[in-house]
Amino acid sequence: MLETYRNLTAIGYSWEDDNFEDHCQSARKHGRYERNHNEEKPSEYTQYVKAFACYSHLQRHEKIHSAEKLYDGIQYDEAFAGTSCVQILKRTQASEKPYECNECGKAFTLSNSLQIYQRTHTGEKPNQCNQCDKAFVSHGELHRQKKIHTGEKLFECKQCGKTFLYISSLKKHKRTHTGEKPYECNECGKAFTVSSILREHERRHTGEKPYQCNQCDKAFLRHWELQRHKRTHTGEKPYTCNQCGKAFLENSNLRVHQRAHTGEKPYQCNQCDKAFVSHNGLHSHKRTHTGEKPFECNQCDKAFSKHSNLQKHKRTHTGEKPYECNQCGKAFSCISSLKRHKILHTGEKPYKCDQCDKAFSHLSSLIVHKRTHTGEKPYECNQCDKDFSQFSNLQKHKRLHTGEKPYECNQCGKVFSQLSNLKKHKSTHTRNNG
Numbered sequence: 001m002l003e004t005y006r007n008l009t010a011i012g013y014s015w016e017d018d019n020f021e022d023h024c025q026s027a028r029k030h031g032r033y034e035r036n037h038n039e040e041k042p043s044e045y046t047q048y049v050k051a052f053a054c055y056s057h058l059q060r061h062e063k064i065h066s067a068e069k070l071y072d073g074i075q076y077d078e079a080f081a082g083t084s085c086v087q088i089l090k091r092t093q094a095s096e097k098p099y100e101c102n103e104c105g106k107a108f109t110l111s112n113s114l115q116i117y118q119r120t121h122t123g124e125k126p127n128q129c130n131q132c133d134k135a136f137v138s139h140g141e142l143h144r145q146k147k148i149h150t151g152e153k154l155f156e157c158k159q160c161g162k163t164f165l166y167i168s169s170l171k172k173h174k175r176t177h178t179g180e181k182p183y184e185c186n187e188c189g190k191a192f193t194v195s196s197i198l199r200e201h202e203r204r205h206t207g208e209k210p211y212q213c214n215q216c217d218k219a220f221l222r223h224w225e226l227q228r229h230k231r232t233h234t235g236e237k238p239y240t241c242n243q244c245g246k247a248f249l250e251n252s253n254l255r256v257h258q259r260a261h262t263g264e265k266p267y268q269c270n271q272c273d274k275a276f277v278s279h280n281g282l283h284s285h286k287r288t289h290t291g292e293k294p295f296e297c298n299q300c301d302k303a304f305s306k307h308s309n310l311q312k313h314k315r316t317h318t319g320e321k322p323y324e325c326n327q328c329g330k331a332f333s334c335i336s337s338l339k340r341h342k343i344l345h346t347g348e349k350p351y352k353c354d355q356c357d358k359a360f361s362h363l364s365s366l367i368v369h370k371r372t373h374t375g376e377k378p379y380e381c382n383q384c385d386k387d388f389s390q391f392s393n394l395q396k397h398k399r400l401h402t403g404e405k406p407y408e409c410n411q412c413g414k415v416f417s418q419l420s421n422l423k424k425h426k427s428t429h430t431r432n433n434g
Contacts, residue, residue: 104210120223121214123230244350260351260363274378 097107099114103121108114116138119125125135127142131149136142147165155170156163159177164170172194175181181191183198187205192198200221203209209219211226215233220226228250231237237247239254243261248254256278259265265275267282271289276282284306287293293303295310299317304310312334315321321331323338327345332338340362343349349359351366355373360366368390371377377387379394383401388394396418399405405415407422411429416422 104212106210120211120226246350 097109099109099111100107101114101118101121103118106117108117119137125137127136127139128134129136129142129145129149131146134145136145144165152165154163154165155167157170157173157177159174162173164173175193181193183192183195184190185192185198185201185205187202190201192201203221209221211220211223212218213220213226213229213233215230218229220229231249237249239248239251240246241248241254241257241261243258246257248257259277265277267276267279268274269276269282269285269289271286274285276285287305293305295305295307296303297310297313297317299314302313304313315333321333323332323335324330325332325338325341325345327342330341332341343361349361351360351363352358353360353366353369353373355370358369360369371389377389379389379391380387381394381397381401383398386397388397399417403417405417407416407419408414409416409422409425409429411426414425416425
């Protein structure tokens with residue numbers, strides 16, 4: 001916007017001019033007059049309009065040079081209908097935002113911007129693509145989708161040859177070459193390449209969560225987090241594996257799952273060369289080397305290397321079992337246990353060994369089974385160097401060194417180092433009682 005002010009000042013217009021609105025109207029009338037006499041189409045430009053008294057005229061002219069849509073895809077009519085040029089400029093200069101969302105309080109300079117934003121709350125998507133039937137909140141998003149179908153990419157990076165639909169995307173990309181981070185947080189000084197990421201970061205300081213679910217009132221920092229959350233209400237899983245038909249809430253989860261079929265493990269530990277299908281898996285694994293357990297229970301001070309393990313553990317205190325089987329009503333404390341249970345009903349075994357064709361209900365079982373072919377034993381005891389193919393077997397073995405006996409009989413109080421030994425012991429009580 002500052003560049004626009006400089007351009008208009010350079011061609012002789014003063015911002016203090018009381019007749020600025022008259023200049024706008026005069027320019028519009030003169031443009032219409034010339035088009036009528038020259039038989040030009042209304043959308044075409046004349047030489048006269050190269051000097052501009054009105055911001056919108058300058059913007060339209062700049063599109064000829066840049067081939068860029070106004071505001072990266074938002075149409076002129078959509079942005080400026082019913083609002084004069086001088087009003088828009090004055091509001092922008094004064095940072096005035098008179099249009100406020102009545103659901104979350106977010107404010108906007110233009111009424112049309114508010115209308116488009118409010119669709120994030122209502123879920124309304126009135127702009128539908130006539131090629132793939134996908135629907136969008138704004139016309140700009142629809143325009144972007146249409147370019148994906150045509151393959152149109154107008155703007156090319158001179159350093160790496162990558163092409164982009166919009167000049168704004170090219171500008172952002174160029175920062176990956178220059179390392180420029182022009183957007184800085186005024187609270188902690190952290191810098192970012194894109195203004196939208198800075199805005200998200202600033203919400204971490206303010207605690208603002210502008211995207212609220214209209215079904216359970218849960219709020220989120222980012223719009224995509226809200227969209228993902230809404231699927232927990234609808235049960236929608238739009239991303240389906242084309243090999244086994246398994247469906248996922250998020251595309252990232254589908255990509256990780258597909259690596260189970262391809263065997264790809266792109267994330268490798270630099271200490272033991274163990275590889276993982278996801279970055280989260282690698283990050284959690286690294287704690288086995290450092291011994292870090294950052295997630296601590298506030299009831300018994302037990303600590304865990306993974307947040308998910310802490311959540312599961314807390315249910316041992318509360319007795320909560322939120323995951324229920326819709327076929328038999330059995331409830332479980334963690335979703336992975338429910339998934340394992342459901343396979344008992346379906347009999348499904350989607351994970352096949354590519355060496356002996358043996359099939360398994362769970363990926364973890366397939367991974368353990370493959371070690372019978374490779375002889376791999378990745379779990380090593382740090383006290384006697386004995387190694388194991390399964391982590392659970394290593395845990396059992398370690399109890400020989402520590403003397404720990406976590407399994408207690410609820411009838412006589414006798415304790416055991418292994419669950420299997422407790423089960424055998426319990427059968428002695430049933431026999432005696434019989």
